[in-house]
Amino acid sequence: MRRTHLKGVLAGAAVLAVLTACSTDDGGSDPDPDADSSSTGSSDSEWFVQADFDQQREQMGASFEGDPAQPYLQYIDGPTTDTAQWKTDKPMKVCFANASISNPWRQTGWITMNQQLKVLQDSGVVSAMETRDAGDDDNKQIADIDYFISEGNCDAFIISPNSTAALTPAVERACETGKPVVVFDRGVETDCATTFIHPIGGYAWGIATAEFLAENLEEGDKVVALRILPGVDVLETRWAAAKKIFDEKGIEAVDYFTDANPEKIKSIVTDELTKGDVKGIWMDAGDGSVAALEAFEDAGMDYPVMTGEDEMSFLRKWEETGLTGLAPVYSNFQWRTPLLALEKIAKGEPVPAEWVLPQEPITEDGRADYLEGNEGMPDGHYAKFGGEDLPGYPQVWQDRQIP
Amino acid sequence: MSAPVSTPTATRAAALPRHAHGLAGRAAASIGTPGGAVFVLVLALLVATVVANPNFGDPGVLIRFLGRTAPIAIAAIGQYYVIVSGEFDLSMAAVIAAQVVVAGNYIGDDTGRNVIGLVLMLALGAFIGLLNGLATTLLQVPSFIVTLAMMLALTGLVRYLSGGAADAPPNDDFREIGRGTVESVPVVDVIPYPLIVLAVLSALAVWLMRRPFGRTLLAVGDNPAAARVSGARVWWVKTRAFILSSLAATVAGILLVGYAGVHPTVGDGYEFSAITAVVLGGVVLGGGRGWVLSAVAGAFAIELLFTLLTVLDVDATWRDTVRGLIIIAAVAFAARAWTVGRRTGTRRTAPTTPATPLTTDLSGPPTEPTPGTNTGGN
Numbered sequence: 001m002r003r004t005h006l007k008g009v010l011a012g013a014a015v016l017a018v019l020t021a022c023s024t025d026d027g028g029s030d031p032d033p034d035a036d037s038s039s040t041g042s043s044d045s046e047w048f049v050q051a052d053f054d055q056q057r058e059q060m061g062a063s064f065e066g067d068p069a070q071p072y073l074q075y076i077d078g079p080t081t082d083t084a085q086w087k088t089d090k091p092m093k094v095c096f097a098n099a100s101i102s103n104p105w106r107q108t109g110w111i112t113m114n115q116q117l118k119v120l121q122d123s124g125v126v127s128a129m130e131t132r133d134a135g136d137d138d139n140k141q142i143a144d145i146d147y148f149i150s151e152g153n154c155d156a157f158i159i160s161p162n163s164t165a166a167l168t169p170a171v172e173r174a175c176e177t178g179k180p181v182v183v184f185d186r187g188v189e190t191d192c193a194t195t196f197i198h199p200i201g202g203y204a205w206g207i208a209t210a211e212f213l214a215e216n217l218e219e220g221d222k223v224v225a226l227r228i229l230p231g232v233d234v235l236e237t238r239w240a241a242a243k244k245i246f247d248e249k250g251i252e253a254v255d256y257f258t259d260a261n262p263e264k265i266k267s268i269v270t271d272e273l274t275k276g277d278v279k280g281i282w283m284d285a286g287d288g289s290v291a292a293l294e295a296f297e298d299a300g301m302d303y304p305v306m307t308g309e310d311e312m313s314f315l316r317k318w319e320e321t322g323l324t325g326l327a328p329v330y331s332n333f334q335w336r337t338p339l340l341a342l343e344k345i346a347k348g349e350p351v352p353a354e355w356v357l358p359q360e361p362i363t364e365d366g367r368a369d370y371l372e373g374n375e376g377m378p379d380g381h382y383a384k385f386g387g388e389d390l391p392g393y394p395q396v397w398q399d400r401q402i403p
Numbered sequence: 404m405s406a407p408v409s410t411p412t413a414t415r416a417a418a419l420p421r422h423a424h425g426l427a428g429r430a431a432a433s434i435g436t437p438g439g440a441v442f443v444l445v446l447a448l449l450v451a452t453v454v455a456n457p458n459f460g461d462p463g464v465l466i467r468f469l470g471r472t473a474p475i476a477i478a479a480i481g482q483y484y485v486i487v488s489g490e491f492d493l494s495m496a497a498v499i500a501a502q503v504v505v506a507g508n509y510i511g512d513d514t515g516r517n518v519i520g521l522v523l524m525l526a527l528g529a530f531i532g533l534l535n536g537l538a539t540t541l542l543q544v545p546s547f548i549v550t551l552a553m554m555l556a557l558t559g560l561v562r563y564l565s566g567g568a569a570d571a572p573p574n575d576d577f578r579e580i581g582r583g584t585v586e587s588v589p590v591v592d593v594i595p596y597p598l599i600v601l602a603v604l605s606a607l608a609v610w611l612m613r614r615p616f617g618r619t620l621l622a623v624g625d626n627p628a629a630a631r632v633s634g635a636r637v638w639w640v641k642t643r644a645f646i647l648s649s650l651a652a653t654v655a656g657i658l659l660v661g662y663a664g665v666h667p668t669v670g671d672g673y674e675f676s677a678i679t680a681v682v683l684g685g686v687v688l689g690g691g692r693g694w695v696l697s698a699v700a701g702a703f704a705i706e707l708l709f710t711l712l713t714v715l716d717v718d719a720t721w722r723d724t725v726r727g728l729i730i731i732a733a734v735a736f737a738a739r740a741w742t743v744g745r746r747t748g749t750r751r752t753a754p755t756t757p758a759t760p761l762t763t764d765l766s767g768p769p770t771e772p773t774p775g776t777n778t779g780g781n
Contacts, residue, residue, distance in 0.1 A: 102562075104569055230720065255719050260569070261671055262663035267471060271713040274458045287569055291663055298467070298582070313569070379571045 047236035048244070056203040056241075064358050071358050072333040072386050073340060080350035081194050086156075086180050087348030091127035094342060095154035097144045099162035099186070100136040103260070104287060104311060104380030107402055109335030114403040115390040116336045125343045130154070138166040145170040149177055156345070157181045158338045161188050164233050180345050182338045186234055195341050195351045199331040199359035202234045205284075206241025208361050209307035212326040213280045214249035216305045223280035224272050225255035226265055226292060234330070238284045253282065262291030269295035280304050286311035286327070293317055310362050313379035315371055327362040333386025437685025438697040444683070444733060445700050448707040455714045463592035468710065469703075470584070470595025471662065474499075474655035476702035477601055478673050479680035480608050481651020483698040484644040486681050489624040489690030490539060490546035492645060495652040495677055497557035498531055499670025502656030504561050507570040507665030510577055517577045524653055531557070532649030536642025546645075554674070565667045572664040581661020597658045601699075604654070608695045620644060624690025676705050682734050704733070 059076060066074040101110045120126040130152060134141030141162045148154050157174045161167040161183065168189045174181045175192035184197035213223055223246065227239055239255065246253040254272070258264045265288045272278050273295065281292050286309025296303055303323035308314035310327045318325045334357050344351050362370055362383060370383040378400050387393055433439030453460040459468075478495055485492040502524050510520040535553055539546040572578060580600075584593035611617050622630040623640050631637050652673070659669050680701035686693025708729055712722055 227719070254716060257719050257722075259668050259671060260666065261668035262569075262666050263659055263669050264671075266663050267709070268713060270467070270471070271710050274461075274464050275456050275714060276458070288666070294582075294664075313571075380569055 045240075047233070048240040052201070052237070053203045053207075053241055053244070056201050057207055059200045059356060060204050060207065060359075071331065071384075072336040074358050075352045076356040078356075079353045081353045082350055083180065083194065083345040084348045086345050088155075088346050090155075091121075091124050092155035092342065092346060093127050093153060094129040094156050094158060094339070095148040095152045096129055096131040096158040096338075097141055097148060097160070098131055098133050099141060099160050100134060101402060102136055103285070105285070105309075105330070105332060105382060107380065107400070108382045108385050108397070109332050111397060111400065111403065112333070112385050112387040112390065113335040113339065115387055115392050115396060116339050118391055120339055120343060125346055126339065129158075129339075134162050136162060138162050141167060142170045145174055149173055155179060156342050158342070159183050159188075159193075160185045162186070163231070164188055180342065182341050184334055184338045186232070191353065194345065195353060195355050197334055197337045197341060197355040197357065199329075199334055199357045201359070202237030202330075203241040204359055205238040205328045205330060206243075207245065209238075209282055209326060209328050210242035210245035210249075210251075212307060212361075213282060213305055214245060214251055216324050217251060217279050219250035221251060221279035222272075222277060223251055223253045223282050224269060224278050224292075225253050225282040225284070226258050226268070226288065227255055227284045228260050228287070229257055235284045242282060251280070258288060260285065260287040262288050265291040266295045266298075270299060273299045273301055278304055281306040283308055285309055285330075286314040289314040290317050293321065293323075310370070310383040311379070312374060312377050312381045312383065315362070315367060315374075315383055316379070319367060319371060325364065327367070327383070329359055329361055329384050331357050331359050331386075332382040332384050333357070336386060336390075437683075438694045439685070440736070441684045441697050441700045441704060445704045445707065448704055448711055452707060452711045452714055455711065459710070459714065462590050466591040466593065466598065467595060468706075469601075470598040472703055472706040473595070473597035473601035474581075474658045474662070475673065475676050475680065475706055476699045477604055477651050477658070478655045478677040479684070479698045479702040480604055480695060481648035481655075482674075482677035482681050483608070483684075483686060483693065483695050484620065484647045484651075485546070486678070486686055486688060487624045487690050487693055488620050488641050488644045489627065490641060490644070491678070492535065492550050492648045493547065493674045494531065494535060494550040494553035494557060495648065495655075496670045496673040496675075497554040497561070498528060498649050498652035499656040499659060499673055500561045500667055501531075501557045501564075502528065502653050503660045503665055503669045504564045504570065504667060506573045506577065506657070506660045508564055510573040511571065512574050514574050514576050517574070520573075520577070521657065524657060525650065528649045528653030529646050532646035533642065535649065536645035537638075539645065540638035540641050561667050565665075569667075570665040573660060578661040578664075581658035581663075583661070597662070600654065600658065604651070605696060605699055612695055616640070616643070621691055625692065676702065679730055679734070680705055683730070705730070 062076050064071075064074040065077055068074065098110070099106075101107050117126060117129050121128075130148075132141075132144035132147070134144055145157075145159065145167075148157060154177075156179055157177075159167070159171055159174065159181065161171065164187055171181065171183060171188045172190050172192055175190070180194040181192070182195055182197065183193040187196060187198065217223070225239065225242070228235055230236065243253060243255075245251075256264075256268050258268065269278070269281070269292050278301075281289075281304045283289055283292070283306075289306070289308040289311070290313050293303065293306070303321050305324045306318075307326045307328055308318065310329045310332070314325075315327060318327070337355065337357065341351050341355065373388070374381060374383050374385075374394075376394060376398050378398065381397055381400070385397065387397065430439070434443060458464060478499070482492055482495065505524060505527065506520060509523065510516045531553065535546070535550055538544050538549040542549075579596070581597055584595045585599075586593055588594050612620070619630065619635045619640050622633070623635060623637050627637050630640075652670075655673065656670060663669055681693070681698045682688060682701070683704050684693060684697030684699070684701035686698055708726060712725060717725055
């Protein structure tokens with residue numbers, strides 16, 4: 001009997017070990033104990049670089065070149081890359097190494113990108129786009145890029161890196177082919193790419209949201225910060241900037257990792273409400289914002305001041321509840337820009353070496369316009385998707401068939 | 404079962420093992436076993452939580468907490484059937500996610516589809532369980548592998564249906580099952596529907612485990628060969644356990660889609676929570692022993708732990724580590740509790756049994772394995 005028992009315990013321990021290992025990948029084993037200490041001052045840490053913070057704060061007020069009606073083509077004036085060597089009349093075969101389409105933001109962008117692709121195929125700029133989806137896996141994406149380099153017959157690369165450090169060598173290998181390389185969204189630690197396209201960035205998000213909450217709350221009020229997962233630079237910098245401002249303004253902020261799981265979000269917020277007053281909710285992405293608000297409803301509490309995202313579910317809930325809120329934006333229309341950059345490159349026009357796109361939050365005043373403009377769109381759709389002039393609008397986005 | 408109150412009771416009591424002492428005696432004895440100790444653990448965690456923040460002692464808060472834990476407890480009941488029959492079901496979380504996404508996609512805004520949707524979901528759950536069970540029993544593939552493969556297959560399905568992202572939740576009527584409450588109840592204010600579902604399923608589980616099916620299930624888990632020889636259809640008993648497990652996951656999914664909405668991450672970690680709950684509840688991995696309500700208590704212990712860490716403001720980055728360590732400690736403690744509980748039992752019963760070679764061996768240091776009986780046959 002005892003032997004069986006021992007086996008049982010061992011088996012149990014094995015199961016626990018395996019399953020804990022799985023779960024800590026997402027949340028617990030974050031090699032980043034500095035995230036919180038970044039708030040102690042201006043000292044840099046892995047996810048807080050004072051210079052970047054200052055630069056993005058400046059860019060928030062910068063003037064953008066180009067037509068405001070086409071924000072996906074706007075940029076901040078700066079150094080450009082000469083592209084004369086790639087000037088061509090022949091349609092290009094584009095190879096796109098995508099990190100994933102595993103969240104509504106990426107899905108919306110991916111749909112928009114495909115509609116943009118159709119336009120460029122019709123105009124003869126692009127012959128075809130071969131896409132490999134890495135499914136949030138660094139190793140898979142490195143293999144995808146290497147496959148493109150050796151067997152893809154690519155005329156140009158578009159890379160949306162899954163993570164910063166891990167993908168750097170693969171992007172460098174793509175650059176070494178001498179073909180144009182367009183990197184967008186998350187960055188890599190090399191400037192070899194022809195252009196790196198991104199909205200202002202995570203610090204700008206953190207600054208806009210934390211200052212909004214600080215303005216609408218009293219000193220000493222409590223904010224619950226709901227974060228998706230650790231270790232992604234565009235998300236970490238949002239929190240690092242927000243935390244710094246919360247600390248400066250005397251707002252008490254406690255953060256949680258949620259994997260955007262609405263069940264976890266609701267349990268966390270419910271427990272926090274039981275502990276004491278929660279005056280504000282801060283999110284590093286809007287996915288799950290409705291669950292957070294439902295926790296207030298189920299507990300019979302007043303709605304908090306809240307920052308979500310320009311996802312339709314949040315905009316609708318925000319309007320419906322009438323809470324004091326802000327929808328920060330990580331400009332979804334950037335998914336159009338890489339293909340449009342290739343169009344410029346094919347014409348031999350210079351492109352910004354770092355193509356900084358505008359990133360403007362949706363305020364309560366602007367909300368009605370975006371709700372109207374995106375009527376009938378599904379909950380996971382992003383208001384600033386920027387594809388209103390593309391073929392298939394609005395049907396394609398309403399159907400939300402992932403290409 | 405309870406001993407008749409008469410004069411010989413005192414003498415009989417001394418001769419009887421502690422668990423035959425009537426209800427109070429049995430309760431006292433069972434606290435020494437992990438199946439009972441888990442209730443002490445739940446109580447300790449609850450006290451710790453309330454001490455850390457008295458707001459959690461409010462009846463209205465507690466009842467909502469119980470309601471929120473119901474899906475995990477229901478999953479633990481399902482997992483119990485499988486574990487007690489000597490198998491594992493690792494596909495639970497994936498079943499939950501699949502059902503949640505199905506509810507979002509198929510039912511959606513259309514209240515007319517609520518009933519048929521429910522029936523479909525239950526049918527899908529039963530079918531998944533049937534596949535798990537048949538592959539384990541008839542194809543003789545270890546359930547570890549079968550259900551792991553099922554998990555992958557379902558995860559793929561969820562990805563295909565959802566693209567890995569949130570979807571609009573089903574209509575509010577459907578969500579009411581998991582989100583609604585019975586209003587204006589005295590003392591506790593509300594009774595969440597999920598808690599009622601849990602109570603019904605717990606009662607059914609206790610009843611079922613006392614039926615021939617439950618007895619056979621335990622026998623199959625304890626010694627499949629002996630069960631087969633004595634006429635049990637082992638494959639069918641185990642397959643039914645898998646079906647019950649998938650159905651439990653389905654019910655958990657139905658409640659969760661109401662509580663939280665549609666997201667492919669809903670149900671994440673439920674196989675872990677359910678297995679841990681069952682183990683914390685003192686159910687022996689490998690099968691054959693354990694009480695279903697202890698598994699339910701195990702689920703409450705796990706969720707209380709989650710809440711306690713929130714109350715104590717444990718840093719977000721450390722949270723999973725702390726949880727993991729506490730769970731390992733609790734399981735290790737539970738494992739020791741079995742040995743301690745059995746040792747006292749053996750001593751009490753020893754005088755009444757003839758001195759067999761086995762008991763003579765056990766009179767030595769209890770940690771030393773008995774040659775032949777305990778170390779042989781590795």
